[in-house]
Amino acid sequence: MKINKIYTDKNVFxxxxxxxxxxxxxxxxxxxxxxxxxxxxxxxxTPFITKYKPLEHKYQELELTQVYDIDLIQFVEFxxxxxxxxxxxxxxxxxxxxxxxxxxxYTHTDFVLLSDNQKNDDCFDITxxxxxxxxxxxxxxxxxxxxxxxxxxxxxxxxxxxxxYKSPSIKKxxxxxxxxxxxxxxxxxxxTAEFIExxxxx
Amino acid sequence: xxxxxxxxxxxEKQTLSKLQTEYFNAKPFKYLIIPQFLDSSLFKELNFEISxxxxxxxxxxxxxxxxxKDFKQLTSNTLIKQFHDTFKSKKILxxxxxxxxxxxxxxxMHAMKxxxxxxxxxxxxxxxxxxxAFVLYLNExxxxxxxxxxxxxxxxxxxxxxxxxPIQNTLILxxxxxxxxxxxxxxxxxxxxxxxxxxxx
Numbered sequence: 001m002k003i004n005k006i007y008t009d010k011n012v013f014x015x016x017x018x019x020x021x022x023x024x025x026x027x028x029x030x031x032x033x034x035x036x037x038x039x040x041x042x043x044x045x046t047p048f049i050t051k052y053k054p055l056e057h058k059y060q061e062l063e064l065t066q067v068y069d070i071d072l073i074q075f076v077e078f079x080x081x082x083x084x085x086x087x088x089x090x091x092x093x094x095x096x097x098x099x100x101x102x103x104x105x106y107t108h109t110d111f112v113l114l115s116d117n118q119k120n121d122d123c124f125d126i127t128x129x130x131x132x133x134x135x136x137x138x139x140x141x142x143x144x145x146x147x148x149x150x151x152x153x154x155x156x157x158x159x160x161x162x163x164x165y166k167s168p169s170i171k172k173x174x175x176x177x178x179x180x181x182x183x184x185x186x187x188x189x190x191x192t193a194e195f196i197e198x199x200x201x202x
Numbered sequence: 203x204x205x206x207x208x209x210x211x212x213x214e215k216q217t218l219s220k221l222q223t224e225y226f227n228a229k230p231f232k233y234l235i236i237p238q239f240l241d242s243s244l245f246k247e248l249n250f251e252i253s254x255x256x257x258x259x260x261x262x263x264x265x266x267x268x269x270x271k272d273f274k275q276l277t278s279n280t281l282i283k284q285f286h287d288t289f290k291s292k293k294i295l296x297x298x299x300x301x302x303x304x305x306x307x308x309x310x311m312h313a314m315k316x317x318x319x320x321x322x323x324x325x326x327x328x329x330x331x332x333x334x335a336f337v338l339y340l341n342e343x344x345x346x347x348x349x350x351x352x353x354x355x356x357x358x359x360x361x362x363x364x365x366x367x368p369i370q371n372t373l374i375l376x377x378x379x380x381x382x383x384x385x386x387x388x389x390x391x392x393x394x395x396x397x398x399x400x401x402x403x
Contacts, residue, residue: 054324054359054383109388111323113263173263178319179390
């Protein structure tokens, strides 16, 4: 997997660093140079396991230890790689470790609710989105919220990496995918990067 | 005045006893379906008045639907005020008390409209003061394929145990508890699911 070379350009990278330090969030469209059609086709053919807790979430998840396709293995391993971690660390200026990687599929009737069981960790929430074309009327937006207000909406998109500093007061939900989304699929790689040292953002 | 709204059969001792048995034996938690609850001509008039009300869109992680103000605030509409006053009258609250074996002193009441793709995901309704939830269906000609069923979950909750299709002029009562998990499934047709709902307090 190859990161779009525009994001390794020194000047662009400095801009990205500035954005994440000031805005605490950055979205990188066309993140991979690779054509992702093959990955997407293979994901569509791979069995996912349904995860349903009525008070928390409904979606399907890929059992990463049960992936045998070489393209998918490379795709998954990239997000666990030193190269990817280095890219995130250099951008954020923090020592981090990738603590979780999940590949989830969301289709009609899926959702994630705000829940007391959501971890309140201080971390970077990283999402690589590989979704079909959605409209906002279909649901599927990922919403980050504090107890007081909704602070960020991420609509489903394709080949986009989003990095967000998630303080313990921020939770997220994924809006129910309604009947307008019938037949469409959202694939999201959901990654958590935790701080190694006590170098938390003030 | 109050009894003219309610189908008189529900004041008969035998009927009440049957309703009480059904309520207490219901699974996964105490609930009751009472068909033909209101007098049919008053129901039609009420339904017409409700259709003229303003419904405000409500949206969160849990739901997407439209709702009116609490009927306590809709004092300018004579018929709705009359219905609200009737529903919270001693005679009607005592009818519900007999069925559910709870004592009530007040009600919260509003109307809701679920349009295409609207939903209300699993929750328990548990808020201090709420003893029993009620829903009166206003929509007509409804089929299971239209969605909008009231789904009742097991106590964990893990799965749906029963699904109630919204039939016009049917009243649902269910006990509010830490196990009263329920949802309104997504509306899958262009029909509107309209209800008067709320809680006996």
